Amino acid sequence: MEEELWILAAKQVLSQCHEPLHYTEIKRRILDKGLVTPCLKTTLEDALFKEIQKQNGRFRSVLNQPGVFELVKSEIPEEQGLLPDIQQHTTQSLLRSPLNSDGVMASQRVRAPGSASYIINQEKYKSKYKKLKHQMKDVIFINAAICDEVIRVEDKVQKAKDERRYLLARLLQHQAHDESLHHQVSGSSSGSGGKHTAQSIAQILGEVEKRKKKTGLVPGPRKKMAKELLDDMPKQKVKKKGLTGRRIVHQIPLDSLGRPIFPIELGFLTVYCLGEIVVERATFHSTEHIYPAGFCSTRVYASIHKPEEHCLYTCKIIDNGSGPRFEMSPEDAPECVFTGPTANECHLKLLKAINMIRRAEIVPLTPKGAEFFGLSHPTIQNLIQSCPGAKKCSNYKWQRFEVSRLPASEANVHEVDEPTVNIDTLYALPAFASIRPTSQSQSSLRTLLTTSPASS
Numbered sequence: 001m002e003e004e005l006w007i008l009a010a011k012q013v014l015s016q017c018h019e020p021l022h023y024t025e026i027k028r029r030i031l032d033k034g035l036v037t038p039c040l041k042t043t044l045e046d047a048l049f050k051e052i053q054k055q056n057g058r059f060r061s062v063l064n065q066p067g068v069f070e071l072v073k074s075e076i077p078e079e080q081g082l083l084p085d086i087q088q089h090t091t092q093s094l095l096r097s098p099l100n101s102d103g104v105m106a107s108q109r110v111r112a113p114g115s116a117s118y119i120i121n122q123e124k125y126k127s128k129y130k131k132l133k134h135q136m137k138d139v140i141f142i143n144a145a146i147c148d149e150v151i152r153v154e155d156k157v158q159k160a161k162d163e164r165r166y167l168l169a170r171l172l173q174h175q176a177h178d179e180s181l182h183h184q185v186s187g188s189s190s191g192s193g194g195k196h197t198a199q200s201i202a203q204i205l206g207e208v209e210k211r212k213k214k215t216g217l218v219p220g221p222r223k224k225m226a227k228e229l230l231d232d233m234p235k236q237k238v239k240k241k242g243l244t245g246r247r248i249v250h251q252i253p254l255d256s257l258g259r260p261i262f263p264i265e266l267g268f269l270t271v272y273c274l275g276e277i278v279v280e281r282a283t284f285h286s287t288e289h290i291y292p293a294g295f296c297s298t299r300v301y302a303s304i305h306k307p308e309e310h311c312l313y314t315c316k317i318i319d320n321g322s323g324p325r326f327e328m329s330p331e332d333a334p335e336c337v338f339t340g341p342t343a344n345e346c347h348l349k350l351l352k353a354i355n356m357i358r359r360a361e362i363v364p365l366t367p368k369g370a371e372f373f374g375l376s377h378p379t380i381q382n383l384i385q386s387c388p389g390a391k392k393c394s395n396y397k398w399q400r401f402e403v404s405r406l407p408a409s410e411a412n413v414h415e416v417d418e419p420t421v422n423i424d425t426l427y428a429l430p431a432f433a434s435i436r437p438t439s440q441s442q443s444s445l446r447t448l449l450t451t452s453p454a455s456s
Contacts, residue, residue, distance in 0.1 A: 002042045002047075003042050003046070003047040003050065005036050006030075006036060006042065006043075006044045006047035006048075007047055007048075007051055007058065007059075009030045009035040009036050010026050010030065010044065010047075010048065010059070010069070011058060011059075011071065012035065013026050013029045013030060013033075013035075014026070014059075014069070014070060014071045015071060019070070020062045020065070020068050020069060020070035021068065021069065021070075022067050022068050022069075023044055023045055023048055023067050023068075023069060024067070026044060026048075026069070027044045030044070048069055052069070057072070058071065058072055059071060059072065060072055161388075162257060165257075165258050165259075165386075166256075166257050166258030167258070168258070169254055169258035170258060172403050173251065173254075175403065176251060176403050176404065176405045177405075179405055247378040247399065247400070247401045247402065248378060248401065248402050248403075248404045249378050249379050249382045249401040249402065249403050249404060250266070250378075250379050250404045251403070251404060251405075252264055252379065260274075260383060264379070264380070266374070266377060266379060266380070268299055268300040268301075268422070268423060269297060269298075269299050269374045269377060269380075270297060270298045270299075271296075271297045271374055271380055272296045272297060272298070273294060273295060273296040274292055274294075274295060274380075274383055274384060274387060275292030275293050275294030275295035275296070275317060276292055276293055276294055276387075276389075277290060277292045277293075277384070277387050277388070277389040277390055277393070278292070278293050278319065278324075278389075279389045279392040279393065281322075281323065282394070282395060283322075283323035283324060284323070284324055284393075285393040285395060285396045286395060286396070287395055287396060287397050288370070288376070288396075288397070289370050289375045289376060289381070289396075290375070290381075290384050290385065290390060290393060290396055291317050291324045291326075291343075291375065292317065292384060292387065293317060293318065293319040293324065294317065294318075294319075295315075295316065295317040295373070295375070296314070296315070296316050296317075297314075297315045297373060297374045297380075298312050298313060298314050298315065299312075299313050299315065299372060299373075299374070299421075300312055300313075300423055301313055301350075301372075301421075301423050301426075302354060302363075302423060302426055303330065303332055304330055304332075304333060304336065304350070304353045304354055304357060305332060305333065305357065306357075307354050307357065307358060307362065307363075307432075308432070310423065311330050311331055311332050312330075312331040313328050313329065313330050313331070313350075313372075314327075314328070314329050314331070315327070315328050315372065315373045315374070317373075320341075323341060324341070325339060325340075325341065326339065326340050326341070326342065326343045326345075326346040326369065326373070327339050327346070328346050328347070328349075328350055328372075336353075338350050338353070342369060343367075343369025343370050343372070343373050343375070344367040344368075344369040344370075345367070345369070346369055347367040347368060347369040347372050347420070348365065348367040348369075351363050351364075351365050351367065351420060352365065358431075360431070362429070362431035362432070363419065363420060363426065363429075363431075364419060364420060366418075366420055367420065368416065368418055368420050368421050371416045371418065371421045372420070372421050376416075378401050381399060381401075382399070382401045385398065385399060
């Protein structure tokens with residue numbers, strides 16, 4: 001029935017213009033005149049193509065002009081009687097049409113563009129559009145306000161973290177200071193304060209005897225009570241054999257926010273930058289060490305050209321994209337850079353280069369890359385595992401350290417007793433017995449950075 005509506009409307013348009021038209025132009029004129037509503041399921045194109053395929057079709061296509069149709073001369077209708085036929089077919093189709101998907105009768109959908117119902121619907125949709133537009137603006141403003149609040153809360157959290165780190169560092173310093181004062185007082189009172197300690201012990205024993213007399217205890221229960229008191233006292237833990245010694249962290253200078261002041265000098269090792277911990281990739285940490293990208297340190301060791309002379313080696317950890325890249329460059333040969341995916345491989349290349357100069361194995365080929373870089377030093381390792389992101393390293397096992405009472409400049413800084421790391425231990429080997437090591441004559445990077453302007 002809808003195809004018949006399109007056919008009658010197209011027949012009226014072609015009969016009025018008296019010339020062939022393209023089906024898009026026919027459809028436009030039909031909709032402009034309001035002959036057919038655009039909500040029909042079928043289209044004008046389908047109706048016209050089906051009509052020209054019939055034997056007694058009322059339309060035919062123009063040759064060499066695709067999509068252009070004209071009326072068959074025998075089927076030209078009279079203009080006066082065509083419009084009532086279209087209205088009759090429209091009324092019949094609307095009466096037979098079922099409810100649409102929205103539950104509205106199809107008769108309510110047929111509205112001419114200039115009718116009152118059409119204008120009312122347009123106003124209704126326009127008001128809905130304005131309401132949705134205001135709601136979208138409100139949602140956008142609320143979203144922006146939430147983003148600003150999130151940024152403000154993140155700033156507060158970061159400030160709280162910095163204050164917590166500063167307070168923790170200050171607490172450790174005061175704790176170490178109190179321990180040093182306590183040991184000094186106990187040492188001074190050991191010789192001259194023996195009378196005070198004996199007097200305090202006598203007072204305690206006297207109070208115990210008074211309490212026993214008040215309760216009327218006999219000598220038998222006294223022994224039992226003393227035994228119970230001994231059992232309640234905390235027992236000292238016996239250290240098992242084979243365990244390593246304590247790992248002591250030396251005090252280092254800190255700024256007003258509790259952050260370390262660089263460079264940090266620890267004997268032959270000097271650390272200039274700790275770098276940043278890379279949490280996303282597991283290659284930047286192991287069970288024993290963390291390898292932060294951007295770490296930079298220097299160490300004094302034997303030269304690769306003259307092993308009897310000192311040389312300053314610069315050690316760096318660089319982010320290579322897929323993993324860390326360890327670099328060691330000697331000061332007397334900047335063009336000779338030892339690199340490797342691990343610290344041990346990089347250190348092994350240095351040891352082989354020293355042996356190659358002497359054409360003998362004067363240095364044992366047991367690499368200690370983490371010790372040479374300074375990553376395993378207790379002070380440096382404690383600083384690294386205190387950096388942000390260290391707790392997110394899943395494979396790393398957290399280390400425990402003890403804080404020393406003396407700063408690193410006054411204390412005897414612990415150095416690894418390995419000839420592959422410590423230059424003093426290296427020169428104590430039999431291969432260096434006949435060689436007297438001489439200090440490097442030229443000024444090094446370390447001396448330039450550590451000497452004060454007054455000394456120069």
